[in-house]
Amino acid sequence: MHEMGIVLHLAKTLDQTAEENKLTAIGKVVLQVGEVSGIMTDLFTDAWDYFKLRHSVLKDSQLVLETIPAVTWCDHCKTSYETVKYGKICPRCGSGETWLQQGNECIIKEIEAE
Amino acid sequence: MKLIQLNETVTASNDRDAEALRLRMREAGTLLVNVMSSPGSGKTTLLSRIIRDLKQLKIGVMEADIESDVDARRIEALGAASIQVHTSGMCHMDAGMTASAWEAMEAEDLELIFLENVGNLICPAEYDTGAAKNLMLLSVPEGDDKPLKYPLMFQKSDALIITKTDALPYFDFDLEKCRERVLKLNPGIRIFPVSAKTGEGMEPLEQWLLAQVQAL
Numbered sequence: 062m063h064e065m066g067i068v069l070h071l072a073k074t075l076d077q078t079a080e081e082n083k084l085t086a087i088g089k090v091v092l093q094v095g096e097v098s099g100i101m102t103d104l105f106t107d108a109w110d111y112f113k114l115r116h117s118v119l120k121d122s123q124l125v126l127e128t129i130p131a132v133t134w135c136d137h138c139k140t141s142y143e144t145v146k147y148g149k150i151c152p153r154c155g156s157g158e159t160w161l162q163q164g165n166e167c168i169i170k171e172i173e174a175e
Numbered sequence: 176m177k178l179i180q181l182n183e184t185v186t187a188s189n190d191r192d193a194e195a196l197r198l199r200m201r202e203a204g205t206l207l208v209n210v211m212s213s214p215g216s217g218k219t220t221l222l223s224r225i226i227r228d229l230k231q232l233k234i235g236v237m238e239a240d241i242e243s244d245v246d247a248r249r250i251e252a253l254g255a256a257s258i259q260v261h262t263s264g265m266c267h268m269d270a271g272m273t274a275s276a277w278e279a280m281e282a283e284d285l286e287l288i289f290l291e292n293v294g295n296l297i298c299p300a301e302y303d304t305g306a307a308k309n310l311m312l313l314s315v316p317e318g319d320d321k322p323l324k325y326p327l328m329f330q331k332s333d334a335l336i337i338t339k340t341d342a343l344p345y346f347d348f349d350l351e352k353c354r355e356r357v358l359k360l361n362p363g364i365r366i367f368p369v370s371a372k373t374g375e376g377m378e379p380l381e382q383w384l385l386a387q388v389q390a391l
């Protein structure tokens with residue numbers, strides 16, 4: 062139930078944003094989800110549909126999910142490569158001294174509101 | 176409708192709640208220690224041992240579980256304050272739930288509170304509970320490759336406790352290799368190999384905890 066937890070926090074963060082900015086309705090919510098964040102987008106949308114009924118400012122909102130590609134950096138040959146395709150081992154030099162540069166995040170990019 | 180740029184992580188509201196709780200607990204003089212690990216790695220056994228050894232401290236425990244209150248009862252049997260928190264299916268504790276649990280304990284005089292988080296190596300690492308210190312347990316039977324598979328929790332922890340070291344002869348857990356992998360992820364982390372069963376290695380861990388309480 063990982064998605065449920067994230068959606069709960071998303072709804073709470075948006076509620077606070079609405080209060081701080083005196084917003085009465087939120088429309089589009091653009092969320093950037095990393096490719097290897099482990100978030101299942103189907104489950105996420107279902108969880109959102111459940112929560113938006115419970116937060117009046119969100120009741121007509123639409124969730125728009127954008128994917129952030131996962132990129133890994135190789136410390137040995139100082140280049141980056143696609144994480145999903147090659148995993149932990151650098152396809153150029155075979156080194157395992159690699160770090161995830163991006164692709165694990167879940168960011169609220171922007172919202173439409175009034 | 177207008178467009179508002181946020182560029183905030185989804186957990187931003189939790190991060191704010193966590194910061195507020197940290198401040199309140201510091202003012203109350205209570206050190207909150209978040210304890211994370213897989214199920215069955217020995218959290219309740221270790222905490223029971225610490226409660227028995229550190230009698231000079233007023234210690235309490237928050238037991239987060241999806242169901243049941245067996246762990247809270249084990250702690251209460253030792254005479255320590257405890258509270259059971261049901262996470263209603265959630266895979267982690269967040270700062271809001273932790274704050275409610277602390278309020279419900281009505282124990283502002285405690286010097287040290289352990290939060291036994293939900294058994295899971297992934298989700299608890301992603302949510303700041305408001306704890307002043309984060310501990311993680313890795314038990315010998317789980318294997319020394321866990322830092323490679325679940326790097327985030329090792330990165331977020333102030334100390335790693337390698338538990339059940341009395342079982343080392345029966346598993347091919349390489350303590351040195353594990354240490355090396357963990358330090359690569361988090362050079363500042365403290366590592367304590369212990370056996371709560373035999374008591375081996377408990378002393379340095381308990382001294383470290385005492386120092387954290389005194390430093391608050």
Ligand SMILES: Nc1nc2c(ncn2[C@@H]2O[C@H](COP(=O)(O)OP(=O)(O)OP(=O)(O)O)[C@@H](O)[C@H]2O)c(=O)[nH]1
Nearest residue numbers: 213214215216217218219220221294339370371372
């Ligand atoms: N050999 C050995 N066994 C241990 C040690 N510590 C705990 N155990 C055993 O490991 C099992 C799980 O211990 P618990 O303390 O309940 O573990 P936990 O992490 O609290 O478990 P959950 O709360 O269910 O996730 C029990 O059977 C303990 O007796 C130890 O130091 N050595």
Ligand SMILES: [Mg+2]
Nearest residue numbers: 218219246291
């Ligand atoms: Mg337990």
Ligand SMILES: [Zn+2]
Nearest residue numbers: 135138151154
């Ligand atoms: Zn390389």
